[in-house]
Amino acid sequence: MTPLARRAFLASTAALPLAGCGGPGPAKVPPEDAERAGPAAGAADGSAAPGxxxxxxxxxxxxxPAIGVDTAVLRLGLAPDGTVRVPPITAHDRAGWYRHSPAPGQTGPSVILGHVTVGAYGDGVFRHLAEVRRGDRIEVRLAGGGTVRFAVTAVRTVAKADFPTGDVYGNVDRPELRLVTCGGPRSGDGYRDNVIVFAAPAPSAAGER
Known part of the structure; x- marks a missing residue:
């Protein structure tokens, strides 16, 4: 991304720490970024949308594979009121890619969100995300048929109030992946913390598409 595009992306993602938790509603995005995204933003049903x-x-x-996750991935953007969409609360929970982040395999941090719990339906798709370990493999299949392979480099649990926006969304010079969900003790109808998995191209498949 250009420096200008990167600054706009960081601004639009500043409110994302609350997303993907099966708890409180999604967070508000600054009004200027809601206008930039436009009314077509935020298809959460897998349909095509600009991004x-x-x-x-x-x-x-x-x-x-290490935690048994094998999920379809939705496209997520912004709701009409400027909040960040999260995957719907359903019995068959799915992860969601924040479509204003780079696609997996493109230079920069691609961000995928998932629920840790889905209300009365029980466990969410990222229920065991905190259990992954450094070196665990992650595979992302693309709509065009290719697969991008990553290896976990770090797993962090942080208080939502201290969400490391720069570490998650900051510019990097290679394709990377961020998986985000909630964790820690419950607080009201949500969770106090965020669990963040950082991943880089797998050593045996760096640059492979």
Missing amino acids: HASARSAPVRLRI
């Missing part, structure tokens, strides 16, 4: 990636490079499936 940083072509339709062929958008992720459609996520696999984390």
Whole structure:
């Protein structure tokens, strides 16, 4: 991304720490970013929508063998009121790619959100995300048919009030992946913390598409 695009992206993601938790509603995005995204932003049903990636490079499936995750991936953007969409609360929970982040395999941090719990339905798709370990493999299948492979480099649990926006969304010079959900003790109808998984291209497949 250009420096200007990166600054706009960081601004639009400043409110994302609350997302993907099966608890409180999604967070508000600054009004200027809601206007920039436009009324078509935020398709959460997998339909095509404008964004940083072509339709062929958008992720459609996520696999984390170490914790048994094999999920379809929705496209997420902004709701009409300027909040960040999260995957719907359903019995068949799915992860969601924030489509204003780079697509997996493109230079920069691609961000995928998921619920830790889904209300009365029980466990969310990222229920065991905190259990992954450094070196665990992650595979992302793209709409165009390719697969991008990552390896976990770090797992962090942080208080939502201290969410490391720069570490999660800051510019990097290679394709990377961020998985975000909630964790820690419950607080009201949500969770106090965020669990963040950082991943980089797998050593045996760096640059592979």
